[in-house]
Amino acid sequence: MLNIPQAVTxxxxxxxxxxxxxxxxxxxxxxxxxxxxxxxxALALLGxxxxxxxxxxxxxxxxxxxAPNSFYRQFRDMDELGVALVELAGRSLTTIILxxxxxxxxxxxxxxxxxxxxxxxxxxxxxxxxLLLREGAVGSPPIKRAIERQLSxxxxxxxxxxxxxxxxxxxxxxxxxxxxxxxxxxxxxxxxQALDAPKEDQxxxxxxxxxxxxxxxxxxxxxxxxxxx
Amino acid sequence: MLNIPQAVTxxxxxxxxxxxxxxxxxxxxxxxxxxxxxxxxALALLGxxxxxxxxxxxxxxxxxxxAPNSFYRQFRDMDELGVALVELAGRSLTTIILxxxxxxxxxxxxxxxxxxxxxxxxxxxxxxxxLLLREGAVGSPPIKRAIERQLSxxxxxxxxxxxxxxxxxxxxxxxxxxxxxxxxxxxxxxxxQALDAPKEDQxxxxxxxxxxxxxxxxxxxxxxxxxxx
DNA sequence: TGTACATCAGTGAACGCGCGTTCACTGATGTAC
DNA sequence: TGTACATCAGTGAACGCGCGTTCACTGATGTAC
Numbered sequence: 001m002l003n004i005p006q007a008v009t010x011x012x013x014x015x016x017x018x019x020x021x022x023x024x025x026x027x028x029x030x031x032x033x034x035x036x037x038x039x040x041x042a043l044a045l046l047g048x049x050x051x052x053x054x055x056x057x058x059x060x061x062x063x064x065x066x067a068p069n070s071f072y073r074q075f076r077d078m079d080e081l082g083v084a085l086v087e088l089a090g091r092s093l094t095t096i097i098l099x100x101x102x103x104x105x106x107x108x109x110x111x112x113x114x115x116x117x118x119x120x121x122x123x124x125x126x127x128x129x130x131l132l133l134r135e136g137a138v139g140s141p142p143i144k145r146a147i148e149r150q151l152s153x154x155x156x157x158x159x160x161x162x163x164x165x166x167x168x169x170x171x172x173x174x175x176x177x178x179x180x181x182x183x184x185x186x187x188x189x190x191x192x193q194a195l196d197a198p199k200e201d202q203x204x205x206x207x208x209x210x211x212x213x214x215x216x217x218x219x220x221x222x223x224x225x226x227x228x229x
Numbered sequence: 230m231l232n233i234p235q236a237v238t239x240x241x242x243x244x245x246x247x248x249x250x251x252x253x254x255x256x257x258x259x260x261x262x263x264x265x266x267x268x269x270x271a272l273a274l275l276g277x278x279x280x281x282x283x284x285x286x287x288x289x290x291x292x293x294x295x296a297p298n299s300f301y302r303q304f305r306d307m308d309e310l311g312v313a314l315v316e317l318a319g320r321s322l323t324t325i326i327l328x329x330x331x332x333x334x335x336x337x338x339x340x341x342x343x344x345x346x347x348x349x350x351x352x353x354x355x356x357x358x359x360l361l362l363r364e365g366a367v368g369s370p371p372i373k374r375a376i377e378r379q380l381s382x383x384x385x386x387x388x389x390x391x392x393x394x395x396x397x398x399x400x401x402x403x404x405x406x407x408x409x410x411x412x413x414x415x416x417x418x419x420x421x422q423a424l425d426a427p428k429e430d431q432x433x434x435x436x437x438x439x440x441x442x443x444x445x446x447x448x449x450x451x452x453x454x455x456x457x458x
Numbered sequence: 459t460g461t462a463c464a465t466c467a468g469t470g471a472a473c474g475c476g477c478g479t480t481c482a483c484t485g486a487t488g489t490a491c
Numbered sequence: 492t493g494t495a496c497a498t499c500a501g502t503g504a505a506c507g508c509g510c511g512t513t514c515a516c517t518g519a520t521g522t523a524c
Contacts, residue, residue: 219448
């Protein structure tokens with residue numbers, strides 16, 4: 001199970017590479033440069049004021065301490081690295097929400113605690129989450145598409161959570177798919193905005209976001225009972 | 230009144246300049262290059278796949294058909310031009326919504342028709358609106374701040390609309406400020422996403438966005454009646 | 459085990475390019491008389 | 492009205508820089524025998 005701590009550098013063993021070009025265990029040539037090295041270098045450079053799309057190939061190579069042209073042995077171009085990062089980010093997000101589900105307590109809904117977990121991870125400096133939030137608007141087309149894909153996965157998970165919840169409460173939901181999408185997009189937008197705010201505002205912003213989500217959940221329940229309201 | 234058509238080039242007379250440095254009517258030196266020239270050049274370069282933050286000073290100068298260094302006679306740097314554009318965009322947005330209000334009919338709520346007007350303008354290729362949607366996530370700090378300011382104005386207008394509406398219906402609203410903010414952010418996010426979708430999906434996406442907004446409005450009304458629901 | 463060889467991951471150097479910014483200029487415009 | 496002058500908006504040329512990409516190389520690694 002992928003579990004990404006808030007530290008910048010990811011232990012290579014937990015980072016699945018798309019190509020098995022440098023499996024360290026088996027006999028064969030040892031690759032000194034791995035895809036993970038570049039992934040980690042890119043992550044290290046990301047920050048609240050530094051987007052992936054503003055990174056240059058040479059910058060990443062410099063951070064990874066390799067020659068610029070060595071980059072091409074691992075990725076065709078920056079877009080390919082970006083897509084790899086987005087896919088990692090998707091798994092990170094799934095893990096976060098999975099953990100949040102475990103924390104569910106009687107006095108806090110699944111949705112509410114998921115929002116909390118999400119914002120917590122974001123404020124802790126999770127670069128992958130940051131990437132997922134910010135490149136959606138301005139990344140190159142391949143990266144945008146990769147992010148849309150991850151968001152769709154996430155929306156589908158949330159939709160099923162909502163349906164499960166409704167079944168438990170014996171209530172109907174209005175447009176659960178739209179509900180899940182609205183919540184997802186709102187959380188991402190507000191999360192992104194919250195990162196620009198000073199630290200002392202963070203808990204307030206989390207509360208506000210929770211309130212917004214509550215508005216949507218209440219709406220889908222109310223309309224589920226009476227669609228013509 | 231500022232009224233910006235869907236054409237790329239804005240007639241100079243309708244574009245209020247921040248500084249009256251080139252008022253053509255009164256006696257004085259005639260400035261061949263105006264701020265509007267640069268504003269228009271930047272707008273002409275923007276598009277679904279081209280963000281303001283990716284424009285270079287030289288590109289804008291080239292489009293405006295002036296020497297690169299002449300740029301500095303009008304703006305300190307690209308950020309300053311960006312902020313000017315954002316402020317123009319804010320006025321454009323206000324105008325759009327104002328017009329939408331006039332179109333209000335008995336079988337369509339103010340909110341609903343505003344959402345429609347917004348999306349329509351966006352799909353018509355309004356570059357200013359595009360700017361407002363997209364630079365919020367990745368613009369430089371000054372531009373982000375300028376966008377936040379415009380969004381706040383807009384949220385406040387929306388909040389007052391909602392309150393007026395509630396008063397008319399003799400109902401209470403739960404957290405009208407959060408409601409206005411949620412709707413604003415959602416509309417902006419989904420609008421941005423809709424621009425990447427093929428044309429044949431646009432009316433569906435507008436409908437979906439309207440549904441999402443309806444969820445929120447229903448939520449604030451339901452919680453207004455019974456805050457502990 | 460030891461040796462000669464093939465492979466290919468990683469590199470140093472170089473390329474042409476567009477960038478932001480500077481400088482001293484020039485020539486059109488408006489002013490003073 | 493005509494002329495000499497001051498102003499300053501706009502420019503051409505140049506700068507140093509970081510960029511993405513290419514090429515031929517080299518030297519460590521693993522293989523064959």
